[in-house]
Amino acid sequence: MDTWQEVFEVLRRNKLRAGLTASSVAWGIFLLVLLIAAGNGLRHGVEWEFRDDATNSISLRRGKTSLPYQGHGPGRPVNFENVDLEALRAEVPGVDHMTGRFFLWGGTQISRGQRSAAFDVRGCQPDHQFLEQTIILSGRYINELDLSERRKVAVIGTAVKAALFAEAEDAIGQMINIRGVNFRVVGLFDDVGGDGELRRIYVPLSTAQSMYKGANQMHQIWFTTGAASVAESEDMVTRSRQIIAARHHFDPNDRRAVQASNNLQRFSQLMDIFDWVRTFVWVVGVGTLLAGMVGVSNIMIISVQERTLEIGVRKAIGATPASIVRMILLEALLLTSLAGYLGLVAGVGLVEAFRRYLPENDYIRDPSVDVRVALVATLILVVAGALAGFVPALAAARVRPVVAMRDAHG
Amino acid sequence: MSSLPTSSRVTQREFGGGAPGVDGARSGLIRLHGLNKSYQSGGAALHVLKDVELTIREGELVSIMGSSGSGKSTLLNILGLLDDYDTGSYHLADTLIWNLGERRAAQYRNRFIGFVFQSFNLLAFKTALENVALPLYYQGVPRKERNRLALEYLRKVDLEDRAQHLPSQLSGGQKQRVAIARALIAKPRLLLADEPTGALDSETSLQLMDLLRSINAQGITMVIVTHEPDIAERTDRIITLRDGRVQRAAS
Numbered sequence: 001m002d003t004w005q006e007v008f009e010v011l012r013r014n015k016l017r018a019g020l021t022a023s024s025v026a027w028g029i030f031l032l033v034l035l036i037a038a039g040n041g042l043r044h045g046v047e048w049e050f051r052d053d054a055t056n057s058i059s060l061r062r063g064k065t066s067l068p069y070q071g072h073g074p075g076r077p078v079n080f081e082n083v084d085l086e087a088l089r090a091e092v093p094g095v096d097h098m099t100g101r102f103f104l105w106g107g108t109q110i111s112r113g114q115r116s117a118a119f120d121v122r123g124c125q126p127d128h129q130f131l132e133q134t135i136i137l138s139g140r141y142i143n144e145l146d147l148s149e150r151r152k153v154a155v156i157g158t159a160v161k162a163a164l165f166a167e168a169e170d171a172i173g174q175m176i177n178i179r180g181v182n183f184r185v186v187g188l189f190d191d192v193g194g195d196g197e198l199r200r201i202y203v204p205l206s207t208a209q210s211m212y213k214g215a216n217q218m219h220q221i222w223f224t225t226g227a228a229s230v231a232e233s234e235d236m237v238t239r240s241r242q243i244i245a246a247r248h249h250f251d252p253n254d255r256r257a258v259q260a261s262n263n264l265q266r267f268s269q270l271m272d273i274f275d276w277v278r279t280f281v282w283v284v285g286v287g288t289l290l291a292g293m294v295g296v297s298n299i300m301i302i303s304v305q306e307r308t309l310e311i312g313v314r315k316a317i318g319a320t321p322a323s324i325v326r327m328i329l330l331e332a333l334l335l336t337s338l339a340g341y342l343g344l345v346a347g348v349g350l351v352e353a354f355r356r357y358l359p360e361n362d363y364i365r366d367p368s369v370d371v372r373v374a375l376v377a378t379l380i381l382v383v384a385g386a387l388a389g390f391v392p393a394l395a396a397a398r399v400r401p402v403v404a405m406r407d408a409h410g
Numbered sequence: 411m412s413s414l415p416t417s418s419r420v421t422q423r424e425f426g427g428g429a430p431g432v433d434g435a436r437s438g439l440i441r442l443h444g445l446n447k448s449y450q451s452g453g454a455a456l457h458v459l460k461d462v463e464l465t466i467r468e469g470e471l472v473s474i475m476g477s478s479g480s481g482k483s484t485l486l487n488i489l490g491l492l493d494d495y496d497t498g499s500y501h502l503a504d505t506l507i508w509n510l511g512e513r514r515a516a517q518y519r520n521r522f523i524g525f526v527f528q529s530f531n532l533l534a535f536k537t538a539l540e541n542v543a544l545p546l547y548y549q550g551v552p553r554k555e556r557n558r559l560a561l562e563y564l565r566k567v568d569l570e571d572r573a574q575h576l577p578s579q580l581s582g583g584q585k586q587r588v589a590i591a592r593a594l595i596a597k598p599r600l601l602l603a604d605e606p607t608g609a610l611d612s613e614t615s616l617q618l619m620d621l622l623r624s625i626n627a628q629g630i631t632m633v634i635v636t637h638e639p640d641i642a643e644r645t646d647r648i649i650t651l652r653d654g655r656v657q658r659a660a661s
Binding site for chain 2: 002005006009010013014309310312313314315316317318319320321322323397400401
């Protein structure tokens with residue numbers, strides 16, 4: 001207690017020196033916290049971009065052949081048929097959820113009584129809900145019975161409901177008119193993907209095919225890859241293309257005939273980048289910590305040097321070497337921990353302010369700092385500060401009073 | 411009191427009231443025998459003290475004189491356990507001072523020896539009261555008790571009203587009186603003064619000598635290093651050093 005009082009007193013009476021040391025430590029921790037938060041924010045931003053669809057999905061889009069094959073010239077359109085879907089489901093190992101997609105292109109006029117507006121209509125299968133990460137607010141999604149009976153049922157987005165229904169009205173069970181055909185609304189959904197996705201209407205794939213001249217065709221096949229690795233998912237793309245190529249007689253290497261988009265691969269590429277960002281943040285962070293340590297030890301060394309006389313006097317009147325070391329160490333500890341704490345609070349405070357007031361954007365989202373990480377960093381700096389103070393403290397303890405006083409007075 | 415106090419608290423005595431110890435009276439509080447000291451200076455050894463023979467009895471007031479470079483400051487530092495010697499022997503209260511180690515030397519200094527320096531050596535960021543109390547801090551005396559005693563010792567040097575002043579707000583004479591109070595608060599048996607009047611004008615110097623004499627009269631052995639004859643004349647005995655040798659040891 002008495003020792004602490006003595007240390008406080010010394011710090012209080014040497015404000016400039018204490019202030020300089022403290023600010024270098026506080027600054028280091030402050031920057032470290034901001035760095036970590038920025039790294040996390042970038043990462044969260046990317047994860048947010050991927051949030052509305054399953055990240056481990058592959059979508060296959062039909063195209064036109066670009067390579068000649070077995071006497072066929074290039075330029076033939078490829079059709080995806082129901083049997084292709086079933087073939088993929090049966091023959092591509094690792095396929096988890098799977099759906100075909102049938103698009104009524106270009107904004108379909110939807111009406112209900114006097115109200116009407118243009119929305120996207122998509123034919124799909126039950127697994128589509130998982131792949132699109134559609135959130136059912138009321139009612140239900142498309143089910144197998146809808147498919148087999150080609151029911152005229154629709155699941156509508158909240159934006160569709162807002163346009164066609166009064167606010168207090170319950171849409172479930174009501175009829176809407178899609179290109180002259182009445183559909184019963186069976187479900188209302190939300191989607192975190194944004195407004196565009198809420199302006200959609202999902203109908204059973206089979207219904208869409210039969211009513212809108214789709215026969216047994218579809219525009220896209222979309223499936224998830226379960227726990228497959230990136231390499232395995234690429235194999236699944238290749239395998240899928242081979243199966244469809246065999247069925248439709250085109251070159252299995254023709255990437256234009258079946259255009260694949262592998263979400264897992266894109267996602268893991270980005271995550272790789274962010275692993276690098278994270279590594280970078282840590283390297284810079286450790287560098288900042290080191291700079292802080294050097295700063296602290298520098299100031300401790302200077303402090304001990306300019307206090308040679310004081311230390312000499314203290315020793316002349318009975319301070320033991322241990323008490324000198326203790327005094328200087330406690331000063332370093334107290335200073336670095338107080339300053340580290342201040343830097344931590346300032347950094348976390350700024351990050352919190354960012355979180356609250358940062359306008360929504362695509363790059364940085366929810367910047368955050370694991371307080372434990374920040375605390376450990378502070379602790380490291382405090383310990384480093386103490387270690388940095390230890391060497392000069394030992395030197396101070398060795399100061400011979402005579403020499404100290406002779407040097408100080410010339 | 412035949413040996414130095416070690417780790418225990420120094421025996422409480424009245425201000426300067428230490429009666430001459432039995433052993434000290436018989437054989438001298440300080441006994442130097444054939445003491446040598448040299449410094450390494452740029453490769454060449456500088457022989458500062460040569461075969462010094464010296465005895466100072468308990469309660470004596472002696473001065474050490476000599477031109478600069480005669481070795482008087484070195485001698486004082488050795489007496490004060492601030493420096494060590496090469497060969498010979500140094501007995502302080504019949505304890506051989508040799509290879510003490512920093513810790514024990516610090517304890518002896520704290521409880522046995524008081525220092526007064528030419529340049530006062532007060533800590534600039536501490537008040538007069540805190541400066542005086544500092545030796546007690548290193549004895550582990552509680553703060554309240556420290557401050558009470560410090561005020562008492564400031565009163566003894568007639569500076570009670572300057573207790574809360576920083577050294578920079580005090581005159582040279584006042585600073586030296588604060589330093590003396592600081593030297594006395596641990597109730598030392600020996601007070602070592604290195605040119606205590608070196609930074610003071612002659613009138614203040616004489617006043618300070620009166621103060622030192624009155625402290626000595628209360629039984630504290632005192633060794634004053636000076637190069638001023640009128641200061642030396644006010645001591646019981648003058649020891650003159652010339653080229654590291656004791657010239658004359660008589661009053």
